[in-house]
Amino acid sequence: MSLGEKGGGADSKEAFVYGHHGTELEQTEQPLPPALERRREEVQRFKETCHEAFCELLDKISIAMKLPVKFFAEAHFIGNNSLSFINYPPISKEESDTASTEGSRAGAHKDWGTITLLFQEENGTPGLEIFLPDADVVAAQSDKPYVLTKDTDLIRGRWVAAPVIAGSVLINVGLALETWTNGLYKANLHRVVFPTTAESNGFPGRRSIAFFSQPRLEVVLNPVSADGTIAETPGALTSEQFFLERMKAAAAY
C-alpha cells in the first residue's frame, strides 16, 4: 500500500499474508507456499506469541487510559490479525540503472489497524524511515485526529531512519487506534526507502515480518478519552466500515 507520496511509482514489494481468516479458530486452514507449509506449526506459534504481546501492549494502553484492562484486547481476536511476510527483491545494478529507484520500496503510509508489530532482519537491509512532523505541526494537530488521505502530512517535518536494533520489535500505531482514541495515540507515517550506500552495485533485498491488527468488524470506534470516558458518537464507524473507507481512499488515490 502506498499512500501519501507522489511520483514514487509502484512499490517494489511483495507480501504473503498468513492467518487473516476472520473466524474464531486460532489457526488458519489456508494453503501455504511450500517454504511456510514445512514450518506451519512454527509460523502459527510465532503468530500466537505476537498476538499475546499485542494484547499485553493493548492492556497497557487500556490502563493508561483508565479503561477496563481488557477493553482493547477484547475487541480483537487472533483470526482477524495477520502475519505479513514481506519481501523487497534485490535490484541488480543493471536494473537500478534502467528502472526507477527514485521512489520507495514502500511509499509513505500509515498502517490502518490498531498497532503493528514489525520485525526487521538482524543483519538485514535497513530502509525503514519514520516521519517526524515539525513541532508546530504537531501542536496544531494535537487536539484533533487526522487521517492521511494524500500527502498533506508531509508538508513540514523530516524523515528519520529507524535502525535495525537486534532483538527488538518496532511498534507502529495505526489509524484505527488514532481514531478510537480521538487522536491521543497518533498513527505514525512511515516508508521504506532504498539504502543510499549500495547504489553502485544495485540494491540488496530486504525482508520483514509485520503483525497487522484489525479490531472485530462489529466494534464501533466510539472515541475514548484519556480519562476513560467513551463518547457514544452518532456516525462513529465500525471497524469494518473504517477499513472499507481506507480501502476506498487508497483505491481513489
Ligand SMILES: O=C(O)CCC(=O)C(=O)O
Ligand atoms: O517492511 C517494512 O519494514 C515496513 C512495511 C510496512 O510498513 C507495511 O507493510 O505496512
Ligand SMILES: [Fe+2]
Ligand atoms: Fe506500514
